[in-house]
Structures are given as structure tokens and as C-alpha cells.
Amino acid sequence: MKKVAIIAQTKEGQLSETSIQLLSFLSSFSPESILLLAVGEVKFSAVPSSKSVEVITLSEGLWADSSSIEPLAEILEGFTVFGIKSIQVDNLLSLLAASSSQEMISGVQQLTYSAGKFTISKSIFSGKASLTVTSESASYFSLNRNFDFSGNAAYGDQSISSVSTLTNASGSKASILALKPITGAIPLPDAALVVGAGRGLKDPGNWTIVEDLAKALGAATACSKPVSDLNWRPHHEHVGQTGVKISPNLYIACGISGAIQHLAGVNGSRIVVVINNDPEAPFFKHADYGIVGDVNDILPRLTKKLQSH
Structure with missing residues (x-):
């Protein structure tokens, strides 16, 4: 070169x-x-x-x-x-x-x-x-x-x-209507660490445990399509075949079963950690590490452990 x-x-x-x-x-x-x-x-x-x-x-x-x-x-x-x-x-x-x-x-x-x-x-x-x-x-x-x-x-x-x-050449057919830079958050496509969650959280009010873990890790947050369809989370956090494609160094999937549509959006992840209370969840077959248990119990414990170090 x-x-x-x-x-x-x-x-x-x-x-x-x-x-x-x-x-x-x-x-x-x-x-x-x-x-x-x-x-x-x-x-x-x-x-x-x-x-x-x-x-x-x-x-x-x-x-x-x-x-x-x-x-x-x-x-x-x-x-x-x-x-x-x-x-x-x-x-x-x-x-x-x-x-x-x-x-x-x-x-x-x-x-x-x-x-x-x-x-x-x-x-x-x-x-x-x-x-x-x-x-x-x-x-x-x-x-x-x-x-x-x-x-x-x-x-x-x-x-x-x-x-x-x-500068841009004159005569371009494209023009900018508005610039809205993302502030106060890690852009999902750029994140090296991502914590994602699905309907296993059971209620949108439980999402604070995902945000707390993400904050402790310095990670971005993501969600599965059903969660965004239910308006639990904004659609720009939807990761999957029809959503954002990500390739972080670490992806932690919490309460996500692992449908093929979601896997298509996260297959570029270097390390995948799956937390799910169903030991037969398909996502475990694609995980580097797996934890069988209730995300509402495990996530706060992980966050507390990280904050103590």
C-alpha cells in the first residue's frame, strides 16, 4: 500500500x-x-x-x-x-x-x-x-x-x-434539512458494548435494571422487535433483521428467546452472553456464555458487582 x-x-x-x-x-x-x-x-x-x-x-x-x-x-x-x-x-x-x-x-x-x-x-x-x-x-x-x-x-x-x-460540490441533488446529533448516549451502531432485552423483562417499568447495567458497563441499550412494537422502547433501539445491525465486542441478551430475525442483527458480535430463565431458549445455542435465571434477579446483582469494583 x-x-x-x-x-x-x-x-x-x-x-x-x-x-x-x-x-x-x-x-x-x-x-x-x-x-x-x-x-x-x-x-x-x-x-x-x-x-x-x-x-x-x-x-x-x-x-x-x-x-x-x-x-x-x-x-x-x-x-x-x-x-x-x-x-x-x-x-x-x-x-x-x-x-x-x-x-x-x-x-x-x-x-x-x-x-x-x-x-x-x-x-x-x-x-x-x-x-x-x-x-x-x-x-x-x-x-x-x-x-x-x-x-x-x-x-x-x-x-x-x-x-x-x-466542501460539497455545487449542484448536488441532496440537501440537509436538519442536523440532530445524539447527545448523552452511546449511538447503538457505534457501541463496543451493548445490553439488549426482550419481553422476558415482563413489564416496561422493569427497564431501569437494563439501563443500570448498561451505565455500569458504559454500554448502549438495545431491544428485540416485539419490545419496540409494544412501544416499551423507541424503535431506534430495535436490533434485528429489520432493525439496527450491530457488531459490538460484547452483547448481553437479557430475556430474549433468540428468534432468527433477532440473531440476524447481532451475529456480528464478538462475544454473546445470554441470560434467560428458559434453558431451552434457542439463543443459548448461539451464545459464548449463558446464564439460566430470571433477568430481574440477575441483572441487579451483576450491576451491583460491577459498581463495587
């Missing part, structure tokens, strides 16, 4: 931890140049890298059609571009790949590079299986949120060679 570009994710002006890990990981391949792309104003007080990093900040916008993507596609000609999976990143990568007629590989779980060739392990069939492929032509990669960064290079000294801003 001679030239590497990273679509960085930010929150409140700071690079996300996964973007920092990705920057360090790609630096270990010793590319000749590194380009960091970030949306909106970003505080670059500490960008870990063993090489000089050029930064382009993208103006707040959708970057959602061919006319708006052209200036960015021209800049990225000859670059291999990486991003951590999100709606925005996948949209941007797919537009760039289509604009340049280059191959894009998504769902990447592991990646190595040697002698001009990528070896990629990626999830397929909604996370039910993995496929290992090699490629010499792919230029765009969307990495799962639980991508394996093991063995990446140690963080080096920061070195930013330049910072510039790229």
Missing part, C-alpha cells in the same frame, strides 16, 4: 477510539503517505501515527450522490481507502467505489497485506459464516466494528503535515 486514506469517525470533535486504532494499524504497513478524512471540525491535538498524516476535513453534508462525490473521488485517486462500518462510512465508500469503478469489500473482520496482495476474512450470510478471500484490486474496505486489531503497531508520535477543508 503506497497511499492510504482513512474515513475517520468523530464525536464532539474527537477521533473515535476505533479510528485511532485503525490509524495505528495501517501505519504498521509502512505506507508512503496517510490521508485522514473527517467530517466537520475536529480537534487534532493528538493523532497517533508513526508517519506524517495529511488531514482533510469534509464539510458537514450528506455526500450522498455522484455530483457531490466527484471532488473527493479525484483526491482519492490511487489511494486505498478504509473505514470502520457505519451508515455514513458505508455510504461514502460505496459512492467512491462506484465513482471510480473500483472494488469495495465490506464486513472485514481480519486483514493482512503482503507482496501487494490483501488477505481478508469477512462475515457473510448476516454474520452466520466467515469467508477468507485474497485481492490485488480492491481499493475500498469497510471494517466491522469488532475488527481484530491484535498485533497492530504501537502508537507513534503525532505528526500532521497539513489540514485542509473540502
Whole structure:
């Protein structure tokens, strides 16, 4: 890889931890140049890298059609571009790949590079299986949120060679009606830790025990489709085939039976812990760890244990 570009994710002006890990990981391949792309104003007080990093900040916008993507596609000609999976990143990568007629590989779980060739392990069939492929032509990669960064290079000294801003091209058919950033909560698609619950909680008033556990872990909260259909929880927390797809490092499923529709949304999770009072619940077959018991009893005990440490 001679030239590497990273679509960085930010929150409140700071690079996300996964973007920092990705920057360090790609630096270990010793590319000749590194380009960091970030949306909106970003505080670059500490960008870990063993090489000089050029930064382009993208103006707040959708970057959602061919006319708006052209200036960015021209800049990225000859670059291999990486991003951590999100709606925005996948949209941007797919537009760039289509604009340049280059191959894009998504769902990447592991990646190595040697002698001009990528070896990629990626999830397929909604996370039910993995496929290992090699490629010499792919230029765009969307990495799962639980991508394996093991063995990446140690963080080096920061070195930013330049910072510039790229605005959307005029004539774009897309426009922003309103920007409503999420505050005071961990966005579900970005969460490394998720606590989800289903109808096993028996009553929406019991949801505080899920929130308490999530707070103790620093996790996001999720729910099954029946729970959102009953309006126990907002629909943006619905995880499943027709809801949000997540790939956290840890997913704790509380009182969820494990219907195939829900499994389709969480199969990308690195570790799954299931808590259910039914030992025959299908979810146990897909769990790394299981606890048979009443969630209304177990969750408060887990929270108390975490708070005591």
C-alpha cells in the first residue's frame, strides 16, 4: 500500500477510539503517505501515527450522490481507502467505489497485506459464516466494528503535515434539512458494548435494571422487535433483521428467546452472553456464555458487582 486514506469517525470533535486504532494499524504497513478524512471540525491535538498524516476535513453534508462525490473521488485517486462500518462510512465508500469503478469489500473482520496482495476474512450470510478471500484490486474496505486489531503497531508520535477543508460540490441533488446529533448516549451502531432485552423483562417499568447495567458497563441499550412494537422502547433501539445491525465486542441478551430475525442483527458480535430463565431458549445455542435465571434477579446483582469494583 503506497497511499492510504482513512474515513475517520468523530464525536464532539474527537477521533473515535476505533479510528485511532485503525490509524495505528495501517501505519504498521509502512505506507508512503496517510490521508485522514473527517467530517466537520475536529480537534487534532493528538493523532497517533508513526508517519506524517495529511488531514482533510469534509464539510458537514450528506455526500450522498455522484455530483457531490466527484471532488473527493479525484483526491482519492490511487489511494486505498478504509473505514470502520457505519451508515455514513458505508455510504461514502460505496459512492467512491462506484465513482471510480473500483472494488469495495465490506464486513472485514481480519486483514493482512503482503507482496501487494490483501488477505481478508469477512462475515457473510448476516454474520452466520466467515469467508477468507485474497485481492490485488480492491481499493475500498469497510471494517466491522469488532475488527481484530491484535498485533497492530504501537502508537507513534503525532505528526500532521497539513489540514485542509473540502466542501460539497455545487449542484448536488441532496440537501440537509436538519442536523440532530445524539447527545448523552452511546449511538447503538457505534457501541463496543451493548445490553439488549426482550419481553422476558415482563413489564416496561422493569427497564431501569437494563439501563443500570448498561451505565455500569458504559454500554448502549438495545431491544428485540416485539419490545419496540409494544412501544416499551423507541424503535431506534430495535436490533434485528429489520432493525439496527450491530457488531459490538460484547452483547448481553437479557430475556430474549433468540428468534432468527433477532440473531440476524447481532451475529456480528464478538462475544454473546445470554441470560434467560428458559434453558431451552434457542439463543443459548448461539451464545459464548449463558446464564439460566430470571433477568430481574440477575441483572441487579451483576450491576451491583460491577459498581463495587
